[in-house]
Amino acid sequence: MRVFFAALCLPILWAAPAAAHSPLVACFDNEDGTITCEAGYSDGASSAGQVIRVLQTNKRLILENVFDKKGTYTFKKPVTAFFVEFIGDTAHLATFDSVDLEK
């Protein structure tokens, strides 16, 4: 099974305790033509209802939706290389790129 994983892009807000947690995201190739992504925070907070974006490498938007109550979102596997953004609260952002695909 192919596993994609996050490359983090974290705005570091040391002065703001409420933003001290870090967003995390991981995606999996279900090998049935779909990709499942999961997201959460380093303090255990939920990503439910928060935004996921799937983009081509040229940043053209493929889709935008929200994580379900389990912090999971499944979508049809893009035919081109892509990356995923997890738009967390207070501008937290985590991404992963298909160049990080595990062989």
Place this chain on the structure above:
Amino acid sequence: MSRVGLAVIGVVASALLGGAVPASAHFQMLYPGESARMRGGALDLLMVFTHPFNGGPTMKMEKPNALYVITQRGSDGEKEKIDLLSLAEPFEFVGGEKDTGTAYRAAVPATRVRSLGDYVFVLEPAPYLEESEDKYIQQFTKTIVNVGGVPGNWDQTFDLPTEIRPLNKPYANWTGGVFRGVVLSAGKPVPFAEIEVEFVNRTPGKQGWTGKPQVKAPHPSLGGQSIRADANGGFAVGLPRAGWWGIGALNVGPVKEHKGKKLSQDAVIWVQVTTVK
């Protein structure tokens, strides 16, 4: 030679041996390789009943009573319990003195360790007859693995007869840090519980220990350290070296007899320490 003379020789010999061989405790290992994983994926669980500081002797394990994992992603995430007992396969583990003993391993597939979150692996071994003490030992053992940094149920209890409830993530400890926990029996704290702490002194391989011992103990009390919980069952242990540390609370479980002999139900938790670089 008189009996007194033999007794004196025996005492001296014991003292000399005691000085030469650091005290080392029984520990039920439940070893997953790395506990803090960036990615999910298959892992091999090693289950060996041994003395991890000395590297042996290795005790023969019977088929475990239970082996399972309880996983959770996020503080409020759903728990999922997955039975792993059918994956447990026996093999002969080669100890540090080339002694062997039946151990078990389980090849846990990637589909079981895929998601972000905590994975609390629990081993409930069959009681082991320690003939030298004419008693049984049964160590309820927890090892906690995390994938991707999203915590889950690492700090929870799991209705074991006896267990150590961690107050620090067992997979997230720097060298020089402190690990804290509470000893529980039937869910209640055990005041002044006897606790042993031991460093895994060699690297476990697929068939047995690999390499040489990393640490030499200059005194028996340092190989297997013995401490007490406080009046509320709580304890704190310093972690001076990277690697795996076993923490075991002895004879704290509620059942005290098995097959007409004394039974020591112990609670074991494994802690991995990472070097500060």
